[in-house]
Amino acid sequence: MKKAFVFLIEGFEEIEAIATIDILRRAEVETVTVSLDQTRNVKGGHDIVVEADRMYEDADFDVADMLILPGGNVGSKKMLEHQGLHQTLKEAAAAGKYVAAICAATMTLGKTGLVSGKKATCYPGVEKELAGAEVNTNEPVVTDGNIITSRGPATTIPFALKLAELLSGKEKSDEVAKGMLVF
Numbered sequence: 001m002k003k004a005f006v007f008l009i010e011g012f013e014e015i016e017a018i019a020t021i022d023i024l025r026r027a028e029v030e031t032v033t034v035s036l037d038q039t040r041n042v043k044g045g046h047d048i049v050v051e052a053d054r055m056y057e058d059a060d061f062d063v064a065d066m067l068i069l070p071g072g073n074v075g076s077k078k079m080l081e082h083q084g085l086h087q088t089l090k091e092a093a094a095a096g097k098y099v100a101a102i103c104a105a106t107m108t109l110g111k112t113g114l115v116s117g118k119k120a121t122c123y124p125g126v127e128k129e130l131a132g133a134e135v136n137t138n139e140p141v142v143t144d145g146n147i148i149t150s151r152g153p154a155t156t157i158p159f160a161l162k163l164a165e166l167l168s169g170k171e172k173s174d175e176v177a178k179g180m181l182v183f
Contacts, residue, residue, distance in 0.1 A: 002029045002167040004066040005059060007085065008052050009036040011074025014044040015153045016102045020068060020160040026176045027164035029066075034059050036082050045072040056084060065167055067092050071103025071123060071152065079108045086112045093146060098166060100148040102159050106130060109147065118144040123152045157182060 004024055006017055017033075024031040035042050035052035043049050061067065067089060069079060079085060086108070093099045093114050101109050106122040107129040109115045116132030121142040127135045136142055140155035141162045148166070150159035161182065165173035 002065045003063055004029050004031045004068055004163070004167065005061065005064050006031060006033050006068045006070065007036055007056075007079070008033055008042040008044075008050060008070070009075045009078045009082070010043050011045045011072050011076075011078060012042065012070050013072035013075065013103055013153060014046055014048045014050075016070035016072070016105075016156050016159075017044070017050070019156045020070065020102075020163065023157070023160035023164055023176060023180075024167070026179070027168040027172050029164065029167045032059070036079070036085060045074055056082075061088050061092060064092060064097055066098035066100060066163065068163065069099075069101040069105035069108055071101070071105040073104060076104035076107055079105060080111055089114060096146055098146050098148060098163075100150075100159070100163055102150040102156065103152045106149050109149065114147055115149070118147050120144065120147065120149040121151050122149060 021031050033052040034054050036056050040052045103123040110130040115130050119142050120133040121136050140158045141150045161173050
């Protein structure tokens with residue numbers, strides 16, 4: 001079974017995190033939530049508290065097939081300051097693992113250099129933070145090699161289905177989409 005880690009930090013965008021977790025689990029991906037805060041109870045940008053499965057320092061990212069960053073204005077800015085996360089993302093990308101970010105969380109991919117020389121998309125106004133990327137704001141989800149980016153809350157379902165396709169195959173992703181009435 002493939003394994004994905006979803007990072008949560010105070011101010012994360014709940015739709016982007018929860019819908020992605022849900023869709024990946026429907027696609028039979030072992031999906032683990034990881035707190036980047038000092039507690040497993042992480043408050044999202046709209047005051048929804050989620051209990052993470054693990055603390056960052058207790059997670060073994062070597063077993064990951066994919067690392068995922070949900071956005072959110074406050075949460076995305078806090079991710080920019082988490083040096084351990086930056087190192088984890090760089091190591092995963094260098095090992096050929098998938099690294100995915102949606103909305104303003106794509107800024108962290110820009111700061112770590114992971115989108116330099118790659119095609120990417122992001123939340124409007126974040127384009128300048130994607131240093132060296134070829135930014136495409138016409139597509140809801142952009143995949144370039146092992147880097148996957150998406151625009152914002154409304155693009156979460158296509159984003160999560162693309163992640164499911166990469167980890168579980170097109171047939172499984174299509175099955176999940178059909179079961180959710182995605183047309």
